[in-house]
Amino acid sequence: MKSEKSKEILKFPKATFERLKQYHALLTQLEIEQKQRYILSEEIAEMLKITPEQVRKDFSYLKTSGKPKVGYNISELLAELDELFGIKANDNIIIVGAGNLGSALANYKGFQNIGARVVAIFDKDQEKVGKMVGELMVLPLKDIPRVVRRFHVRTVAICVPEDAAQQVADLLVAYGIKAIWNFSTRILDVPNDVIVQNEDITRGLLSIKHMLAESEKRKYENSEV
Amino acid sequence: MKSEKSKEILKFPKATFERLKQYHALLTQLEIEQKQRYILSEEIAEMLKITPEQVRKDFSYLKTSGKPKVGYNISELLAELDELFGIKANDNIIIVGAGNLGSALANYKGFQNIGARVVAIFDKDQEKVGKMVGELMVLPLKDIPRVVRRFHVRTVAICVPEDAAQQVADLLVAYGIKAIWNFSTRILDVPNDVIVQNEDITRGLLSIKHMLAESEKRKYENSEV
DNA sequence: AGAATAACGTGATATTATTCACAACATACT
DNA sequence: AGTATGTTGTGAATAATATCACGTTATTCT
Known part of the structure; x- marks a missing residue:
């Protein structure tokens, strides 16, 4: 260059x-x-x-x-x-796991502001397959490769139960997914060329606990003086 | 050593x-x-x-x-x-907003690992009040002060729609809440002594977009050489 | 128009964080 | 028991980040 x-x-x-x-x-x-x-x-x-x-x-x-x-x-x-941030270039993403968290994500309206669009949501559970989540119908896991190819999906949000997270990640890696948006607290083991973004929310709560403890301490110290 | x-x-x-x-x-x-x-x-x-x-x-x-x-x-x-992290000392927290996100949080099993317990979930919508979310019954907003006092709640998770977030925050501040765990993307305006922890998930997706763009660029540059 | 003001832009400096380099030491091996 | 090995612990060196200090500039005021 x-x-x-x-x-x-x-x-x-x-x-x-x-x-x-x-x-x-x-x-x-x-x-x-x-x-x-x-x-x-x-x-x-x-x-x-x-x-x-x-x-x-x-x-x-x-x-x-x-x-x-x-x-x-x-x-x-x-x-x-x-x-x-390349927001004009839209990114099609999919969600695996149609529980409350996956559904919350699927319904989230702010994706358009950051150039992303949820094109499909999947679940392992046959009970959930076929149900509607917002404007999307829940699809079975076996449809993932087809959707990934059709919509050039590079990013997947994993919203499955903790103990299924690694298994789903392995599957996605096999399908050629480039980036995993991990909403479980598990540390995923994936090849080095696959991006993993962890959204472990418990960290935020730990910060709050710590700050609350700090402010309690300060209050105590001040009353001492 | x-x-x-x-x-x-x-x-x-x-x-x-x-x-x-x-x-x-x-x-x-x-x-x-x-x-x-x-x-x-x-x-x-x-x-x-x-x-x-x-x-x-x-x-x-x-x-x-x-x-x-x-x-x-x-x-x-x-x-x-x-x-x-003071995990043995349990913290009682409440959730405002019983939509998918609030429900996901209410059902999350990992809180015990970080010394937190969800003691109640609230919603403005009369349709939702009375419904069960996991083991909790959805309560009306007016019950917040009572629950806060009864369970010594210091921390509240805000899981309401974007345009209601500030309003709910104002309410909580008035009730003497010490920390807000903000799941909306709004920047909340609260007094300085109130802790705000933002969990704006879109940041994670922006990081992914950026990293994907970077790796694309690297691939391109490598093929140039 | 010229002076006063308030906020920007940024090089210089101070602070904070990471990496390096290697001594200390627990274990396994001969 | 003595030696070889591999991993820890940490002060020192380096790198990254934040803050300071102040020159510059657009606006407002007289």
Whole structure:
């Protein structure tokens, strides 16, 4: 490749990338609300519990720039982030497991905001096959390869019971799936070229427990002094 | 390999804390499986896609130590992490929103592993009130204060539609709730002393999209060379 | 128009996190 | 028992990230 600079521009710190996802979610929300056209680094910072300097530093990796005393144009910023995350290029995904969690995902309306679409949901249980989940009919597992090929599915959300997660993952790997969105708490064993994104929600609750304990401690210490 | 330093001060880097949660989940799984008594830093590293040095460094903040050529005692390590996260001290939590997501949470069996228990689930919709979700009967929102007081609830999971999230948060704050586990993608505006843990799952999918794009690019570049 | 103001942009500096390198040591082997 | 081996534990070096400090600039005010 020729242009080294253009590559450089799309290269930001990992920590910045994580925050860009948060900015994207926030800006999407603001864009929908249509209450304001511009936003200050300080406003963003307050909402996301970070510093304004951090926000500006992050944005300095982008092409979009803000105006002193006015802030950043929400639409412009969101457009650049959309572009950056490849949101215009839609990704077809499927869900395995039509229990409550799988159904919740299937009904989730926000996927369009991040360039994703759920094209099918599968379940092992014959009782569930044929039932409707939102606008999708639950399909049997054997149909996975056909749907994957037909819709060029690269990403699968695993929403099955804990002890079935690895088994389903093995199946999906065999079908050539590129990325697994793992909603079980199990650590999946897959080949190195398969991406695994874990959504173990219990981690969030552990954080809460820890923060609650911390704030209790502070309260105690303060009353001591 | 001596460690005489006072480990009483349970202060570790933030990054380490994040990983301790992962170790905890992994060790819980291994403890349940009962397949092995010891685990090497290298095995942990491979499963969590980090380096063995990182694992050992993290564990160096703990009292538990490993044995050369043998590894770490799983039960001992898990016991220390349980203690650290205050898992023996049970936390009663409630869920607001009895849709698919709220129901999925209510039925989740892993809460006991992290010292949490769902004591009630609420919904605004009169149609849902009275219905059973797992072993819990859906209650009307007006019962929240009573349950919060009766069960000393400090933490609430918000599983309501996007545009109701802020409203519910305001309500909960008024009832004296200390921590909000936010499953909507909305950024909630709450007083500074209220903890908010966001579980915006779309971030995970954005990461997948990005990684897929990266691996596509690598493939392309390799075929160029 | 010129001055005052408030917010942006970013190089320099400080802080935090990861990796390296190797001594210490438990186990297995001869 | 002594030696070889492989893994731990951790201070030191390096790398990544966040914060600071301040020059720059668009807007508002007089």
